[in-house]
Amino acid sequence: MGNLLTTAFLAIVTFAHWVAPSPDLSKSYAPIYVDCPPNINWIRSSSIGLSLDEALWVQGRKQVVLDAFSSYLERLTPDAFDVGEYTRRLKQSNYSDVPTLGLAISGGGWASAFTGTGALRALDSRLDAAVEQRTGGLLQSLTYISGLSGGGFPTVSFSTSNFPTADEIVDQWRPEIDRLSDDTNNTDYTASSSSMFADLTAKFKAGFQVSPSDYFGRAWGYEFVPGARGGLNVTFSSIVNLSNFRDYQMPFPILQLADINKNDVEYFGFQIPSVNTTIYDITPFEFGAWSGSVNAFTPTEWLGTRLQNGSTVNASACVRGFDRASYIMGSSAGAINMWYIENLSNGTLAPFAKRSYTKRQNSGSAVPQAELEDLVTAFQEYFGENKSSMAYANYPNPFSGLSSSSSSVRDLADLELVDGSESGQTIPLWGQIQPPRGLDLVIAWDSSQDGHPYNWNNGTSLYNTYLAANASGLPFPVIPPASTMINRNYSTRPVFFGCNTTLTTTQNTQMPGPIVLYLANAPYSAYTNFSYGQTTTSREQMSEIFVNSFNQITQGNGTLDKEWTTCLGCAAIDRSLARIGMQRTDQCERCMSRHCWDGKYDNRKPGVIDPTLLLEPGLGFLEWNKTHPF
Numbered sequence: 001m002g003n004l005l006t007t008a009f010l011a012i013v014t015f016a017h018w019v020a021p022s023p024d025l026s027k028s029y030a031p032i033y034v035d036c037p038p039n040i041n042w043i044r045s046s047s048i049g050l051s052l053d054e055a056l057w058v059q060g061r062k063q064v065v066l067d068a069f070s071s072y073l074e075r076l077t078p079d080a081f082d083v084g085e086y087t088r089r090l091k092q093s094n095y096s097d098v099p100t101l102g103l104a105i106s107g108g109g110w111a112s113a114f115t116g117t118g119a120l121r122a123l124d125s126r127l128d129a130a131v132e133q134r135t136g137g138l139l140q141s142l143t144y145i146s147g148l149s150g151g152g153f154p155t156v157s158f159s160t161s162n163f164p165t166a167d168e169i170v171d172q173w174r175p176e177i178d179r180l181s182d183d184t185n186n187t188d189y190t191a192s193s194s195s196m197f198a199d200l201t202a203k204f205k206a207g208f209q210v211s212p213s214d215y216f217g218r219a220w221g222y223e224f225v226p227g228a229r230g231g232l233n234v235t236f237s238s239i240v241n242l243s244n245f246r247d248y249q250m251p252f253p254i255l256q257l258a259d260i261n262k263n264d265v266e267y268f269g270f271q272i273p274s275v276n277t278t279i280y281d282i283t284p285f286e287f288g289a290w291s292g293s294v295n296a297f298t299p300t301e302w303l304g305t306r307l308q309n310g311s312t313v314n315a316s317a318c319v320r321g322f323d324r325a326s327y328i329m330g331s332s333a334g335a336i337n338m339w340y341i342e343n344l345s346n347g348t349l350a351p352f353a354k355r356s357y358t359k360r361q362n363s364g365s366a367v368p369q370a371e372l373e374d375l376v377t378a379f380q381e382y383f384g385e386n387k388s389s390m391a392y393a394n395y396p397n398p399f400s401g402l403s404s405s406s407s408s409v410r411d412l413a414d415l416e417l418v419d420g421s422e423s424g425q426t427i428p429l430w431g432q433i434q435p436p437r438g439l440d441l442v443i444a445w446d447s448s449q450d451g452h453p454y455n456w457n458n459g460t461s462l463y464n465t466y467l468a469a470n471a472s473g474l475p476f477p478v479i480p481p482a483s484t485m486i487n488r489n490y491s492t493r494p495v496f497f498g499c500n501t502t503l504t505t506t507q508n509t510q511m512p513g514p515i516v517l518y519l520a521n522a523p524y525s526a527y528t529n530f531s532y533g534q535t536t537t538s539r540e541q542m543s544e545i546f547v548n549s550f551n552q553i554t555q556g557n558g559t560l561d562k563e564w565t566t567c568l569g570c571a572a573i574d575r576s577l578a579r580i581g582m583q584r585t586d587q588c589e590r591c592m593s594r595h596c597w598d599g600k601y602d603n604r605k606p607g608v609i610d611p612t613l614l615l616e617p618g619l620g621f622l623e624w625n626k627t628h629p630f
């Protein structure tokens, strides 16, 4: 990041060149004020279920999914399962019984962004090798994809880029460039920090508070959002205009964020969310929360607009362009408060499941304290913001004055949002497990790096979602704590939860909630536990990451388990069978008994998670590292 104070001085100079907000979002980062449109439903209650827009979109998507899913199932050639009959019955249901499948990519910086993208790639029917291994086509069968923090990078990137293939998107990303080093010139791929500060200044002068989430969003935009100036004109709501969204050719993206409120505990001048933080959900259509203190949604396109009790405060001051994709992505991954506290407490204050403080095989913080101090000082000096306001992403509160909001939200002028992983639920499942979305299977990619000290994963993020779902009465699989996860090797091998409805929170056979496939990033052919804060990645490393995830998704192209890919298909159809009056086949029964958690706990104190390559067990990290210098 370099010396941001110097940078901020440069930004002062740049203020002179600041241009007034233009109605063209590609000219300035400042949101623009317009006359409010008539007939907008500013607030809708979460109790009505899905918004009409989303419900209609999902209907359209299901028809596309059914074609992709049938072909995928045919390639699996499952024993004694009549794919033709299955397809016919789903069609007969007017597509409503077509399984709703989702992928959720955890927080964990670039490590999760790239390993998760590798998983997505291994499910893509546009990749010949994935079709050959018979995992390809599941991506085309997904209705939802969700991300938070580092998992938000690919979620935002694929959806704002009209969903290219993983190999195409890497060329767009140019991951070898470090967007956070400020000695770069402005190019199509990166910007100096003074130019990014100038962007922020335009927003600030238009009357909006700015924060490091804007700054990081701008920087990461040059990597993950397509188009000029770090995707400057791209809003999250503009995804609705992309051809593959309109034609239902991509999954529906959801980003997850957490919030801070005044009762939250404070360390070193920064607050962190309580375990009961409200989890916000943002889609191209809507922003809001299903539960907690909000229970309502507002249109994403008009975020930034001041509302009071569900009406506009000033009918000539509606806001457009607040929801820049880069800002939403920066907000979902903005964890200044956590990074700062983590550094000053030497990693001891980490009350939630979260990524390891240590770098792979080394100790040391992932975000150096000196850089954080510079950033805090720069925001204090140039935007006059104190620590307790600059650390969080600021959103004019659309839920202000609503009687349905709890007082902690109703009385707030602005929401203060933080990295979704600060909820302790680092895998973005919350949006996907809301009953109105009706998920049947969620593939949970975990690279949250909470398995200390080597940055593998111990399942605590998933366990935390189980605790939260159980407390709120949402149907969700029962998940065992980390000791069982580690002792039963779920840190390295795929496992399904909730196959048997007796092992769900509500035990409701009519509304069982989804089966969850837990996939923890693990070393199959490469050590992919590099630090979440690794800001550059060579193409060579990217290729190893992709092959590693491919090997994980395909279980070494079947070498570790010949029947695995079919078992994955069994899990994808399982919940739908009862709805259309079909039975699990013997083969699927066998799969379920082999790959589903059976409800048995192993609470012995687990050892450290330090596996060697699953496909080459003799090759330890130190030896491998000699020939893999990244």
Ligand SMILES: *[C@@H]1O[C@H](CO)[C@@H](O)[C@H](O)[C@H]1NC(C)=O
Residues within 6 Å of the ligand: 059, 094
């Ligand atoms: C099927 O759904 C469509 C909307 O997607 C609706 O127009 C049609 O009437 C439905 N058909 C039946 C038989 O329910």
Ligand SMILES: *[C@@H]1O[C@H](CO)[C@@H](O)[C@H](O)[C@H]1NC(C)=O
Residues within 6 Å of the ligand: 183, 184, 185
């Ligand atoms: C930035 O541009 C200047 C002038 O073109 C050039 O001399 C310098 O090497 C560039 N710096 C970097 C880091 O690319």
Ligand SMILES: *[C@@H]1O[C@H](CO)[C@@H](O)[C@H](O)[C@H]1NC(C)=O
Residues within 6 Å of the ligand: 026, 227, 233, 234, 235, 238
């Ligand atoms: C952003 O600008 C580019 C180039 O001017 C244009 O092609 C694209 O459609 C714009 N995107 C949005 C979301 O307005």
Ligand SMILES: *[C@@H]1O[C@H](CO)[C@@H](O)[C@H](O)[C@H]1NC(C)=O
Residues within 6 Å of the ligand: 235, 237, 238, 240, 241, 301
């Ligand atoms: C979609 O495109 C239309 C036509 O360009 C534009 O009027 C509308 O504002 C766009 N919608 C969003 C959400 O950006």
Ligand SMILES: *[C@@H]1O[C@H](CO)[C@@H](O)[C@H](O)[C@H]1NC(C)=O
Residues within 6 Å of the ligand: 274, 275, 276, 471
């Ligand atoms: C969170 O909410 C649960 C259920 O409402 C409550 O029992 C618990 O005390 C709360 N925890 C905190 C830390 O506020």
Ligand SMILES: *[C@@H]1O[C@H](CO)[C@@H](O)[C@H](O)[C@H]1NC(C)=O
Residues within 6 Å of the ligand: 309, 310, 401, 403
């Ligand atoms: C908020 O609006 C609702 C209906 O739109 C109304 O019933 C209620 O009285 C309003 N509350 C306040 C505090 O104005």
Ligand SMILES: *[C@@H]1O[C@H](CO)[C@@H](O)[C@H](O)[C@H]1NC(C)=O
Residues within 6 Å of the ligand: 033, 314, 315, 316, 317
């Ligand atoms: C309403 O917004 C317009 C446009 O931004 C502004 O000119 C006007 O002063 C505002 N009115 C009030 C009462 O704040």
Ligand SMILES: *[C@@H]1O[C@H](CO)[C@@H](O)[C@H](O)[C@H]1NC(C)=O
Residues within 6 Å of the ligand: 344, 345, 346
């Ligand atoms: C963190 O470690 C440093 C250096 O060892 C020490 O000076 C400091 O007191 C420690 N802080 C805390 C909160 O333990």
Ligand SMILES: *[C@@H]1O[C@H](CO)[C@@H](O)[C@H](O)[C@H]1NC(C)=O
Residues within 6 Å of the ligand: 352, 353, 354, 355, 450, 451, 452, 458, 460, 482, 483, 486, 606
């Ligand atoms: C698992 O991760 C959590 C969250 O980081 C941590 O608190 C816990 O100590 C870890 N447990 C084990 C058994 O590794």
Ligand SMILES: *[C@@H]1O[C@H](CO)[C@@H](O)[C@H](O)[C@H]1NC(C)=O
Residues within 6 Å of the ligand: 500, 501, 502
């Ligand atoms: C589910 O678990 C219950 C209780 O352990 C058992 O009786 C039942 O046979 C199981 N159902 C299936 C389909 O495996």
Ligand SMILES: *[C@@H]1O[C@H](CO)[C@@H](O)[C@H](O)[C@H]1NC(C)=O
Residues within 6 Å of the ligand: 129, 547, 550, 551, 556, 557, 559, 615
């Ligand atoms: C599996 O196939 C992929 C794609 O062809 C390849 O890159 C990988 O090395 C193979 N893995 C094994 C264990 O053979």
Ligand SMILES: *[C@@H]1O[C@H](CO)[C@@H](O)[C@H](O)[C@H]1NC(C)=O
Residues within 6 Å of the ligand: 361, 622, 625, 626, 628, 629, 630
């Ligand atoms: C791994 O290799 C790199 C050089 O390629 C070296 O800097 C690093 O110290 C090595 N890591 C360990 C733990 O030996």
